[in-house]
Amino acid sequence: xxxxxxxxxxxxxxxxxxxxxxxxxxxxxxxxxxxxxxxxxxxxxxxxxxxxxxxxxxxxxxxxxxxxxxxxxxxxxxxxxxxxxxxxxxxxxxxxxxxxxxxxxxxxxxxxxxxxxxxxxxxxxxxxxxxxxxxxxxxxxxxxxxxxxxxxxxxxxxxxxxxxxxxxxxxxxxxxxxxxxxxxxxxxxxxxxxxxxxxxxxxxxxxxxxxxxxx
Numbered sequence: 001x002x003x004x005x006x007x008x009x010x011x012x013x014x015x016x017x018x019x020x021x022x023x024x025x026x027x028x029x030x031x032x033x034x035x036x037x038x039x040x041x042x043x044x045x046x047x048x049x050x051x052x053x054x055x056x057x058x059x060x061x062x063x064x065x066x067x068x069x070x071x072x073x074x075x076x077x078x079x080x081x082x083x084x085x086x087x088x089x090x091x092x093x094x095x096x097x098x099x100x101x102x103x104x105x106x107x108x109x110x111x112x113x114x115x116x117x118x119x120x121x122x123x124x125x126x127x128x129x130x131x132x133x134x135x136x137x138x139x140x141x142x143x144x145x146x147x148x149x150x151x152x153x154x155x156x157x158x159x160x161x162x163x164x165x166x167x168x169x170x171x172x173x174x175x176x177x178x179x180x181x182x183x184x185x186x187x188x189x190x191x192x193x194x195x196x197x198x199x200x201x202x203x204x205x206x207x208x209x210x211x212x213x214x215x
């Protein structure tokens with residue numbers, strides 16, 4: 001019994017955790033964020049809470065979403081669990097440290113979803129093309145159901161094209177690619193997030209969503 005962990009697992013490879021107690025009106029848009037490489041520096045399968053370091057350029061976007069009252073939702077693939085590099089207990093410790101560091105900066109997220117399934121996984125995690133694993137949209141759609149979100153007005157920020165593809169497949173209108181190139185796809189715009197001017201456009205987009213909700 002000493003090794004038993006109570007976690008927000010809905011199945012062996014899916015973690016869904018509501019953070020905090022904020023109650024939101026129905027049909028709000030959300031700011032979706034990838035975690036590793038977007039919120040925190042990606043150290044190649046992060047597994048040591050002591051090594052977690054935030055990427056400061058994303059903090060103003062989270063602060064803007066907090067300020068205008070729209071949910072902030074983290075959606076993260078965790079194939080390190082599938083591959084046996086670490087387990088959910090380690091994920092919980094690392095994720096807790098990410099949330100702690102965000103709190104130290106005065107910003108916070110409202111929900112965390114993680115998918116550990118991968119075609120190269122072992123045991124129950126060996127699932128190819130699971131609906132929850134980005135680039136599939138399952139985590140975004142599930143968050144949309146649980147928080148009653150307006151996905152079509154929501155935004156996603158990530159550091160991989162898989163993040164952008166998940167956003168497009170979930171029906172979002174646009175995404176922001178950290179250190180990537182801008183592109184236009186049918187029904188979905190990818191914006192670059194490289195420098196302060198790009199960040200300014202992202203902040204304006206988030207603040208516009210807040211104004212739209214009050215109108």
